[in-house]
Amino acid sequence: MIENRTIPERSIDDNVTDLLMANRDASRSDNKTILLTGGAGFIGSHTAVVLLDRGYDVVLLDNFSNSKRDVPARIEKITDRSCICEEVDLTDEAAVATVFNKYDFDAVIHFAGIKSVGESVEKPLEYYDNNLTGTINLLKAMNASDVKNLIFSSSATVYRQDNPVPYYENYPLGATNPYGWTKVIIERILTDMGAVDHAWRVIMLRYFNPIGAHESGLIGEEPQGIPNNLLPYVAKVAAGDLPEIRIFGDDYDTPDGSGVRDYIHVMDLAEGHLVAMEYLRRMIDRDNKKEITEKDACSVASLTENSSATDEKERRLKDLNVRAFNIGTGKGTSVKEIIAAFERACGKELSKAAYPRRPGDLATVYADTSLAEKELGFKARRGIDEMCIDSWRWQQTAR
Numbered sequence: 001m002i003e004n005r006t007i008p009e010r011s012i013d014d015n016v017t018d019l020l021m022a023n024r025d026a027s028r029s030d031n032k033t034i035l036l037t038g039g040a041g042f043i044g045s046h047t048a049v050v051l052l053d054r055g056y057d058v059v060l061l062d063n064f065s066n067s068k069r070d071v072p073a074r075i076e077k078i079t080d081r082s083c084i085c086e087e088v089d090l091t092d093e094a095a096v097a098t099v100f101n102k103y104d105f106d107a108v109i110h111f112a113g114i115k116s117v118g119e120s121v122e123k124p125l126e127y128y129d130n131n132l133t134g135t136i137n138l139l140k141a142m143n144a145s146d147v148k149n150l151i152f153s154s155s156a157t158v159y160r161q162d163n164p165v166p167y168y169e170n171y172p173l174g175a176t177n178p179y180g181w182t183k184v185i186i187e188r189i190l191t192d193m194g195a196v197d198h199a200w201r202v203i204m205l206r207y208f209n210p211i212g213a214h215e216s217g218l219i220g221e222e223p224q225g226i227p228n229n230l231l232p233y234v235a236k237v238a239a240g241d242l243p244e245i246r247i248f249g250d251d252y253d254t255p256d257g258s259g260v261r262d263y264i265h266v267m268d269l270a271e272g273h274l275v276a277m278e279y280l281r282r283m284i285d286r287d288n289k290k291e292i293t294e295k296d297a298c299s300v301a302s303l304t305e306n307s308s309a310t311d312e313k314e315r316r317l318k319d320l321n322v323r324a325f326n327i328g329t330g331k332g333t334s335v336k337e338i339i340a341a342f343e344r345a346c347g348k349e350l351s352k353a354a355y356p357r358r359p360g361d362l363a364t365v366y367a368d369t370s371l372a373e374k375e376l377g378f379k380a381r382r383g384i385d386e387m388c389i390d391s392w393r394w395q396q397t398a399r
């Protein structure tokens with residue numbers, strides 16, 4: 001007997017959902033699994049959202065020293081996808097190896113690290129131990145499991161302070177504090193490893209000043225205690241948690257006297273990781289096919305023309321599997337302009353005053369972004385107002 005079942009009518013919304021799901025499936029990334037160390041943190045969590053939305057599977061590894069345990073659930077809520085998280089400290093070598101035995105990773109994005117400049121000056125050994133030991137344990141586990149595809153969270157802080165702006169990727173590197181040195185040293189380790197073992201493919205992304213939050217207001221930056229960085233500080237003044245914004249220096253040689261930086265929306269930065277991942281996959285395909293791409297052929301040809309620059313030629317040829325890119329907007333914004341944008345976002349005037357310059361600060365820092373634009377196809381899209389609106393929304397919902 002045929003059961004007389006009613007088939008529910010489909011609404012326009014159902015059809016739209018099907019279409020969206022089909023599009024989403026079309027862009028799925030063959031279920032590539034990416035390990036995100038520090039994945040529950042500010043930049044890691046936003047990158048997880050972008051990767052999951054693009055169809056990658058992700059495993060977060062975090063010790064929750066500077067992030068909350070409910071972040072993976074919040075990522076799942078935003079993406080409607082499963083977000084696995086392993087609570088592991090990278091300085092625990094055995095635990096890191098266990099994670100690599102449990103999953104079959106295609107690539108790793110290494111965000112984990114402690115990052116307070118002032119604290120690093122107070123506790124250099126802690127910074128070198130945590131950031132370098134953690135990275136070395138990670139690299140050993142990757143080597144042992146033959147996972148040699150890596151994107152590393154580097155920073156504009158690796159550029160020596162006497163470089164003129166904008167900062168180009170080939171500028172000399174150096175740091176003024178232990179935190180900065182850990183980034184420089186890790187870049188060195190990765191470059192040396194890539195030079196002897198060409199199976200390693202490494203992209204080092206040098207972030208400028210990431211701010212903003214996901215538009216859902218579900219994830220954002222959660223600094224502990226009184227923030228050191230400008231945006232979280234301004235947000236707390238707007239929320240009434242701190243009395244007044246301190247403008248560190250209004251006598252710099254800049255248009256309005258306050259310091260100028262290259263602020264980038266964290267979602268643009270997260271999308272930078274996605275394009276870097278796709279670039280990494282093109283590097284893998286290229287190596288697998290043992291083809292020299294047109295771009296490589298050009299760079300080899302142009303290097304051969306200049307026979308006097310032999311060292312440079314060799315270095316660049318070796319470095320093709322280890323690349324560094326600036327991830328910024330290429331535009332400078334002053335402290336006073338940021339405060340004005342935040343006032344527009346929160347709809348009120350904020351209390352502020354000029355203070356002496358903060359030791360170690362530069363007047364102006366911004367990126368040259370042409371290499372990332374040309375090679376990765378990356379260009380930040382979001383402006384300062386959107387960054388401040390999203391920061392303010394997050395500040396109002398933050399726990």
Ligand code: UD1
Pocket residue numbers: 117118155156157180208209210228229230231233246247248249258259260261335358360361
């Ligand atoms: C800082 C770190 C850098 C790190 C980056 C991460 C230092 C010296 N550098 O960069 O290594 O990679 O954060 O985002 O700490 N300012 C104020 N009032 C404040 C805070 C900041 O006027 O309360 C000014 C600063 O003088 C600077 C600008 O705001 O001109 C940005 O400061 P900040 O957000 O701390 O970032 P950076 O110093 O650029």
